Amino acid sequence: MKNYVIIGNGAAAVGVIEGIRSLDRDGKITVVSRENRHVYCRPLISYLLEGKTDENLMLYRPEDFYERNGVKVIYGKSAESLDPKSKKVILGNGEALDYDEICIAAGSSPFVPPIEGLESVKKRHSFMTLDDAEALAADLTPDSEVLIIGAGLIGLKCAEGILGRCKKITVCDLAPRVLSSILDSDCAAIMQKRLEQMGIEFLLGDTVSRFEGEKAIMQSGAAVGFDVLVTAVGVRANTSLVKSAGGETGRGISVDTRMRTTLPSVYAAGDCTESLDITSGVKKVMAIMPLAYIQGRCAGINMAGGDEELNNSFPMNSIGFNGLHCMSAGSYDGDCWEQKTERGIKRLYTKDNLLKGFIIIGDIDRAGIYTSLIRNKTPLDSVDFELLKKSPSLAPFGKAFRDEKLGGVI
């Protein structure tokens, strides 16, 4: 009977468990979870503050998930070091766990920027965990003026989540636009307008140079008063377990297409890894929930002796603010085809007869058909791309495709 250990208890860990159990019903599975909680949906912490979900609904898997899958969870403990030679992982309390196969699914940690005077800010928060969300909520009053550093996905989702719980929100970012890692300036302007209509204020191309108590002095010289601070400038992959054991790491833990690290019997999955983005050919950390689960599942299947490969990953995102949805995928490389629509914009990027990426704001109906062109590396001359550009549908794929997909089991 195999002895499996999983470090971390997020979406990637669930993927590992379900992957292992698809092949091995009997092996022993132990999860080491720093957070003292049943697995929940990390992206839902902002929806929780907004009142769109609750602690029970936001569980990623039902309450009996571990029991049903024969999983032992060690709550509230961290793995501190890994010894791949003796196949042991050492926990914070000194306890050692033996393993046959281990998966590091440790996610990432918020990066707190080193800003002068930061320690003097009394109410200061990150926005990564349910504990963070609860602590932030406890500090907010209807009179709160909140400063959020970082206009990326996490900072903006946080802003949306707490909008109804405070008086004023200012978001600043060194980048000159919102969502700078996924949007160009035209598209970012559309989203910024929506966020401003919701009542969020922005200071872009500017960031805090120092804090004087509850006053932030910006690089531009402006002073922003606040009483609650949220830092959301970015996250760092938790690579240290593998790195200090001598495994290869970059910005994330290096994994191959089977989610193996360079250490024997050590796998890794989710936000703590870096892997190949097929649209750019570059290895990168792609910290998104779908990939965390899919990578975890791939790792789990291989840990249990199966043979599963993942070679079609790329970054993608779906984010919405007050009903205006924005989807992005892949790389913005090659020729750009643009369509302006009533509610937004559509940009498709093509190169070498392939769709490489897209940004769609507003009319996102059936966008997954575009995503599948990227995922499957569909040669664009094998479909009626002129028709597809205007509106995603299955007609442009032709009869043979339809016979297979609509007439068979897939």
Place this chain on the structure above:
Amino acid sequence: MKRVYVNEKWCLGCHLCEYNCAFANSGESDMVRALRKKKIVPNIRVEEDGEINFAVSCRHCSEPICVKSCISGALTKTDGMISIDHDKCVGCLTCVLVCPYGCVRESENGAVQKCELCLNNTVGEPACVKGCPNRAIIFEDRG
């Protein structure tokens, strides 16, 4: 498992399946009251390719990428059927971003909607198939 399969050469392009779907999932008992003067948002959609028409609904994929991608755990697979928990769904539309066939869509209640083979409404079997005048969609087990 029984799924809905398409026989495109028999499809008349009459869109009746769309209306039957919208009615089946409306919660109303009267078709006129359910659909009159409303823009319907069905889970099956009739497309056209020149002279040919065909109806597209969820394939109930054996490796459902929508389920694997859902950020809230709202999409699940039970006995092969992919269903949506409207209370858990937060409407992020990640499933819309990943479904290769365009078979999940935004609904009016803030969650998404998709075909559940009419097993979670009062009809009990696909209303689209039941009402198709030319057997252009069939509900059967092909493995």
